Amino acid sequence: MPQVLAICCLCCLLLLPASSRAEPALSVTEAWARESPPGSPNGAVYLTLHNRGKVPDRFLGASGAVATAIELHTVLMEDQVMKMRRVDAMPVPPGLPVVLKPSGPHLMLIGLTQPLRAGQSFPVRCHFEHAGEISVDVTVRPPEGQRPSGPAPHDKHH
Secondary structure, rough: OOOHHHHHHHHHHHHHHHOOOOOOOOEEEEEEEEEEEEEEEEEEEEEEEOOOOOOOOOEEEEEEOOEEEEEEEEEEEEEEEEEEEEEEOOEEEOOOOEEEEOOOOOOEEEOOOOOOOOOOEEEEEEEEOOOOOEEEEEEEEEEOOOOOOOHHHHHHOO
């Protein structure tokens, strides 16, 4: 009988790591920023938030060494003019992705500590009311309509 109990305990211990590796309820994907124009002191980060849990959460903002401040912004139309406004938090409901995108909600990088160059990446820590902190790598993309610097694979003529 003691052997059966020992085998049952061992099986339970083997199952623990598998359950601790389960996908987190909240995740951050598709994090990117546009290359900054020469001399630009600011930038923006765009990303997608996924809440696969059953409880709503709130995105409180982000932090990182890429800028002196990172603010959560929304964009609204006032008198036929698009304006950015800082917000303290953004709801992240279960089951619906929250997309931060150009001309929409975004993370504003204020006081860049270095220029954002296409092909590089930088870390940002996203802060949530319930999920806590989630670190993500942000990929820098070239400005729209441009490709990254360097020759493209099809630029070589034979």
